[in-house]
Amino acid sequence: MTTQPRFVSPDDLPDTLWRWREKAMCLPPDLVAAWTRLLNRHELRQLAEQPRPEKGPIGGISKEATDQHLAWSFTGSSARVELAMLDAQTSMPDIADALMQVFSGGRVAVADLPCGSGAAILTILTTLAELRRQGRVPREPLEVVITAGEFSEQARAYAAEGIHTVRASLEAQAIWVDPTFLHWDVCDAMSNSDLIREMTLRSQACGARMLVMANFSGFLQREGKWNDARPQFDELFRHSRDENSSVVWIEPQSNEVTHEKGGFFSRLRQWLEKTWARFIQTAQREGERAALAKAEAQVVDALNPKRRFNVHLAVMRLDLRLQR
Structure with a gap:
């Protein structure tokens, strides 16, 4: 089987994102600047x-x-998202390339759920900007329409502030953002319907749609909220189907998430296979199902570059395309 060329070859990753000699990942400079500004401004350093x-x-x-x-x-949280995008050690090329392809240009609708303080969407945007700045991907005009849902008002405020901080550097790389931040309670049907309505309205004229679900297993699995949230996920996935629509679900790689019996992704997969088997397509690699992928890396500490921390990633990607 012929190996397909990567959207961004691991060998071509810039030193600002991946240090090959050390085999260590660096968080995007714009992301680090935005995060440290938040810490300093709110006296959290x-x-x-x-x-x-x-x-x-x-x-x-x-x-x-x-x-x-x-x-x-x-x-x-940011490092897991970046690792899924770069995949420097070729653990999940299909997922990484699919992410990069969606954000290669045009008008894209992204739902960041739950957005927290903005780690996922800020990492996606600043990683793209750095790859463009270093000449690794073309600077095709890209408009990202962001619908971010989050229960915590304070977290939404931090996420909005982070987006505002990086906006100018994104625009310098031909990336424009149109964000909105909404109260979202995944266990409340009315709150979920309000979010979906906003997502639907804002995704008009978008060439691609993506749900980015990140760092949700602690609430859904550890705190036992999955059964309360499942009807809302049914509605969310149902109304997210489109010609070019996908879901990327990113979590820490832990037994709580990846254990074959009782892990969060096992529970998620059972729900998907039971409810959505007719409508979804899972990522495929070399003819085998590759809906769940894992990777790990060392990451340069943003506050102390001499230090490293380990990041362990588990990720699932699904297509929510309309069936004709």
Whole structure:
């Protein structure tokens, strides 16, 4: 079987994102600048420099929980998204190339759910901008229409501030963003319907649609909210089907997520196969099902470049294309 060329060859990744000699990933410079500005402006730098608890925060309603997540978990969340996009060690080329292809140009609608403090969408945008800045991908005009849903008002405010911070550097690379940030309670049917209505209205005239679901397993699995949330996911997936629509679900690679019996992705896959088998297409690699992929890497610490931390990624990608 002929190997398909990569959208961005791992050998061609710039040193600003991947250090081949050390085999270490670097967070995009614009992302680091936006995150540290948030920390400094909201007096969270000292908290971020403290050792992270063994079981890091999963976010929450309170400002304290949101601040802890921004300080201790933002860069880990960002690193997982970047690793899925770059795939420097060729662990998931189909998923990485699909992500890069969607954002190669044109008008794209992205739903970032739950958006938290903006780690996922900010990482996608700043990684793209850095690849363009370094001449690794063409600077085709790209408009990204962002619908970000999140329960925490404080987290939404941080995400909006982060987008505002990077806007000028994105536009310098021919990337324009049109974001809106909405209250979203995945366990509430009315809240979910309001979000879907906004997504539908804002996705008009978009050539591609993508749901980015990231860092949700702590709430859905650990806190036991999956059964309450499942009807809303049914509605969300049903109304997200389109000619060129997909879902990328990114989580930490842990037993809680990847265990074949009882892990979150196992539960998610059972739901997909039972409810959506007729309508979805899972990513394929060399003729075999590759809906779930894993990768890991060392990452340069954004606050102390001499340090490294490990990131472990588990990701699923699904196509939600209309069936004719």
